[in-house]
Amino acid sequence: SQQGEEDPQALSIQEGENATMNCSYKTSINNLQWYRQNSGRGLVHLILIRSNEREKHSGRLRVTLDTSKKSSSLLITASRAADTASYFCATDSNTGNQFYFGTGTSLTVIP
Amino acid sequence: GAGVSQSPSNKVTEKGKDVELRCDPISGHTALYWYRQSLGQGLEFLIYFQGNSAPDKSGLPSDRFSAERTGGSVSTLTIQRTQQEDSAVYLCASSFPHYQPQHFGDGTRLSIL
Numbered sequence A: 001s002q003q004g005e006e007d008p009q010a011l012s013i014q015e016g017e018n019a020t021m022n023c024s025y026k027t028s029i030n031n032l033q034w035y036r037q038n039s040g041r042g043l044v045h046l047i048l049i050r051s052n053e054r055e056k057h058s059g060r061l062r063v064t065l066d067t068s069k070k071s072s073s074l075l076i077t078a079s080r081a082a083d084t085a086s087y088f089c090a091t092d093s094n095t096g097n098q099f100y101f102g103t104g105t106s107l108t109v110i111p
Numbered sequence B: 001g002a003g004v005s006q007s008p009s010n011k012v013t014e015k016g017k018d019v020e021l022r023c024d025p026i027s028g029h030t031a032l033y034w035y036r037q038s039l040g041q042g043l044e045f046l047i048y049f050q051g052n053s054a055p056d057k058s059g060l061p062s063d064r065f066s067a068e069r070t071g072g073s074v075s076t077l078t079i080q081r082t083q084q085e086d087s088a089v090y091l092c093a094s095s096f097p098h099y100q101p102q103h104f105g106d107g108t109r110l111s112i113l
Helices: none
Strands: A006-007 A011-012 A017-024 A031-037 A043-050 A055-058 A061-066 A072-075 A085-092 A099-101 A105-110 B005-007 B010-013 B019-024 B031-037 B043-050 B063-071 B074-079 B088-095 B110-111
Touching: A006 A085, A011 A017, A017 A105, A031 A061, A031 A072, A043 A055, A043 A061, A043 A072, A072 A085, A099 B043, B005 B063, B005 B088, B010 B019, B019 B088, B031 B074, B043 B063, B043 B074, B074 B088
Parallel strands: A011 A105, B010 B110
Antiparallel strands: A006 A017, A017 A072, A031 A043, A031 A085, A055 A061, A061 A072, A085 A099, A085 A105, B005 B019, B019 B074, B031 B043, B031 B088, B063 B074, B088 B110
């Protein structure tokens, strides 16, 4: 069963604004990853945050992780039209032998 | 190229037929993963291989689904006696080592008539 859930399901913003997406999960994890998916394509890895980390940056991306609340957020600053895509969080299972992707946030950045 | 390659990219078949989907991972990637994505949905984990072995097959939806990996490289996902609910995009990913970022192929779009 899926363990990750993102919200909002859909987000529409103007170019230049910031976009924030949230992810919640159910069980303990080793790490949490964020991916993006353009329509009709496979997923592309964005950033990985380990369970002992609280915040991580990569370019215009900022990810936070709160293991006590079992939640993570992805912030995209100064958004661009090219950021339009679906964004998914992914976690591993307790055993590390299964992987769970959330239902995704569909982001539309309006030029 | 050097990415994950999946074939065929599209497959249309009649209900009841068997289908075989192929995944060529990135060379040297020991971990290989299969997922299913229904229209507008998230990814459903199917199975993970470490080398040629799958530690946990419980993600496979039914006994009509099977997967194997040979030589620590190519993997095939087989669906027997296909049903219309099997229609989806089947995505493959690989990584090295396990727990590291997964590299995805563009998927096989399977349509069951």
